[in-house]
Amino acid sequence: MSNYFYALFFLAFTFVATAHDLSINAKQSTIKWTGKKVLGQHEGLMKLKSGSLKLENNKIVSANFTIDMNSLTCTDLEDASYNKKLVGHLNSDDFFGVSKFPEASLKISDASEFVKNKASVNGKLTIKGKSHPITFEVEKNKNSFSCKMDVDRSKFDVRYGSTSFFDSLGDKAIYDIFILDINLITN
Numbered sequence: 001m002s003n004y005f006y007a008l009f010f011l012a013f014t015f016v017a018t019a020h021d022l023s024i025n026a027k028q029s030t031i032k033w034t035g036k037k038v039l040g041q042h043e044g045l046m047k048l049k050s051g052s053l054k055l056e057n058n059k060i061v062s063a064n065f066t067i068d069m070n071s072l073t074c075t076d077l078e079d080a081s082y083n084k085k086l087v088g089h090l091n092s093d094d095f096f097g098v099s100k101f102p103e104a105s106l107k108i109s110d111a112s113e114f115v116k117n118k119a120s121v122n123g124k125l126t127i128k129g130k131s132h133p134i135t136f137e138v139e140k141n142k143n144s145f146s147c148k149m150d151v152d153r154s155k156f157d158v159r160y161g162s163t164s165f166f167d168s169l170g171d172k173a174i175y176d177i178f179i180l181d182i183n184l185i186t187n
Contacts, residue, residue, distance in 0.1 A: 019054055019055065019056040019061065020054070020055045020056070021052065021053075021054050022052065022053045022054070022055065022186040022187070023051070023052055023053075023186065023187045024048065024050070024051030024052060024053060024065070024184050024185065024186055024187070025185045025186065025187050026047065026048040026049060026050060026051065028185040029048045029051070029182075029183060029184045029185050030045065030181075030182070030183045031045060031046045031047065031048060031067060031180060031181070031182050032044070032045055032180070032181040032182075033045070033046060033072075033178060033179065033180055033181075034178060034179040034181070035174065035175075035178040035179075036174070036175045036177075036178070037161065037172075037173065037174040037175060038170075038171045038172070038173050038174075038175075039171050041076075042074055042076055042077070042086060043074070043075055043076050044072060044073045044074040044075045044076070044087075045071070045072075045073050045075060046067055046068065046069065046071050046072050046073075047067070047068045047071035048065060048066070048067060048068070048184070049066040049067060049068040049103065050064075050065070050066045051063070051064065051065040051066065051184060052064055053108075053145065053184070053186065057113070058113050058114050059111055059112070059113045059114070059119065060108055060110075060111040060119065060121060060138065061110070061111075062107075062108060062109070063106075063107070063108035063123070064105070064106070064107050064108075065105060065106045065107075065184075066103050066104075066105050067103060067104040067105065067106075068102070068103065069091075069096055069098045069101065069102050069103060069104055070091075070098055070102055072087060072090055072091065072096070072098070073087060074086050074087050074090075089160075094159070094160035095158050095160055096127065096128060096158065097128055100128075100129075101127070101128045101129055104125070104126060104127045105125075105126045106123055106124070106125050106126075106134075107123055107124050107126075108121055108122070108123040109122055109123055109124065110122050111138070114140055117139055117140045117141060118137055118138070118139050118140075119137070119138050119140070120135065120136075120137055120138075121135065121136055121137070121138050121147070122134075122135050123135075125149075125151065125156075127151075127153075127156040127158070128156050128157055128158065130155065130156045130157060132155045132156070134149065134151070136148070136149045136150075143185060143186045143187075144183055144184060144185050144186070145183075145184045145186070146181075146182060146183045146184070147181075147182050148179060148180070148181050148182075149179070149180040149182065150177050150178075150179055151177065151178050151179070151180060152176050152177055153176050153177070153178055154176045160174065161173055161174035162174060162176055163176070164176055
């Protein structure tokens with residue numbers, strides 16, 4: 001009987017300590033962006049192109065995600081021509097230079113252990129070919145991982161309307177921090 005117990009314990013421990021490679025369902029996952037300016041804000045969506053996540057001992061040990069920048073949309077403007085104009089401007093070199101940089105990426109290098117389904121994560125975000133470290137909190141819920149990332153666009157040479165680069169913008173200023181609300185669904 002005791003050998004049976006030890007065998008079960010060993011199998012259970014091996015299962016818990018084993019790494020789990022998870023693929024991300026890009027079609028079910030969502031990325032919402034919000035950009036704020038002095039006189040309001042705009043928001044929209046982007047699509048995940050691909051992603052993978054490796055869990056070990058209740059921690060994210062590595063992850064890679066690619067965002068399709070050509071998928072950027074605006075969801076708050078109902079006027080079709082103004083919506084198209086804004087999305088075109090966001091795709092231009094003034095903002096994300098999508099023709100030269102069609103993808104953005106996030107590579108997670110390490111994270112704390114999940115406690116009450118939350119963990120602190122460190123990684124490198126790449127936008128417009130520029131990579132910078134970023135730290136954020138991830139919440140795990142069954143087969144989904146969600147986070148809210150505050151991204152400082154000035155670090156990625158996204159200059160238009162930024163008081164970090166231009167003086168006297170007044171009420172035309174656009175804040176440097178934009179928000180990404182991400183919900184990743186694993187297969």
